[in-house]
Amino acid sequence: MSAMTNTTSSVPLLELKHVSTIVNAHTPSATKILNDLNLTIYPGDFITVLGANGAGKSTLFNVIGGNLAADEGDVLLHGDSVKQETEEQRTRFLARVFQDPKLGTAPRMSVAENLLLASHRGQRRGLHLRGLRSHMAEFKTMAASMQNNLENRLNTATGNLSGGQRQALSFLMAVESKPELLLLDEHTAALDPKTSQQLMTTTNDRIAQDHLTCLMITHRLEDALTYGNRLIVLSDGKVTYDVRGEEKKQLTKEKLFGFFDEL
Template sequence: MKKIVELKEATVQVNNGFNESKTILDHVNLDIYEGDFLTILGGNGAGKSTLFNVIAGTLMLTSGKIFVAGVDVTHVPAEKRAKYLARVFQDPKMGTAPRMTVAENLLIAKYRGEKRGFVSRRIHLHKDEFQTLINKIGNGIENHLDTPTGLLSGGQRQALSLLMSTIKRPELLLLDEHTAALDPKTSVALMELTNQFVSDDHLTALMITHHMEDALKYGNRLLVMKDGRVIQDLAAKEKAEMTIADYYSIFE
């Protein structure tokens, strides 16, 4: 089975300002395979966001190695990793350009990771394609193809961010607590849409969540992190046998 991500003794140490170093990612070894949908749980400071930042290239390792799609990207900056991965952030404002229309945002996402020269955008050639895409979301955004993204609701912007991250199929999709800023009803709808996208396009995805119910319901693997380490890596069968109480007991 194809490995999408390999972390080998991945370690990140930072200076705390008092001439002391703190380890925020502690010799993590992790293999993520094509088609995996991993949910990641852990308390504050467990290393979840650090893991994402290391994979995305926004934070470099102090020691260790990281491979994406078989390529050693340990010293490759984030902008050059964009051809491999996409990320949806917790804040709905992070993933879209507010003054640009829905169609313009989608056009940017369509060419993620590619070199582009100064040529006419010819957006009219893509309108039908983009309309078909947003029709799949079903939260009212289908009426706003030419609306500036800043005028959309938080749920609509986050759904657009998800669509932008998958319009050009990534090797890896990073979902960084992408439902946390939404109300419960909108959060449930976005999670169902996320699962649909991951399933239909056979994506490889990592999702940080604080919702125990989502960790139970979605994905085929569960990682539990604590103190910068992966303390549990549960396969689908083990995960299916767990209850909410079992999850809470892990952190005790």
């Protein structure tokens, strides 16, 4: 089954220019995790991100998401620097799903309450929830799209869901407001093969349906080859391989394995 891809624009959405992050700065053991990294992301890109452990994949996501400041270089959104913006400020254009199903949701809140909270992503809001009942039909339809019985658990505390249902909820919360940029940080890695494939299929469909721009870290070469219009490989904190379109379609597992042998 071929994966659907988005139509990309020639005007960048996000740019990382000469970005470096340094651990133990100003000491003899100073180490650059990202090392003069350059990456341009265009609207409609669905980029799969590969790299060995320690290559800088999670650090890249942390710099984009504002969890970690870039020590050198700049991060530009539509040409304007967002380097100084906090993680919270960046939620106006960005959403992220983590590998751990326990992250990204409030365990004591119900599924519906989590979805209502996510609907206000990037907006100023108080601590109280309003109008939950009026959204229930909408949330039921959204949850049903995950095809894992989540629609029948809208009043269940999120902490009582299965791992697959909780990760499905995390994904729904991330895409609910159609963010300009979606970061998927190995979001299927903690799931069993059947649940993982189900979530990956739904992910691909939703990205295509809503014309989302997405970066997805994965260790599954099949997923990296099957999904997205573009594939990048990180090594030693840099983008060392960047392929897209027809060239990406010609890639095979064997070719990727050979590339990793060279790292």
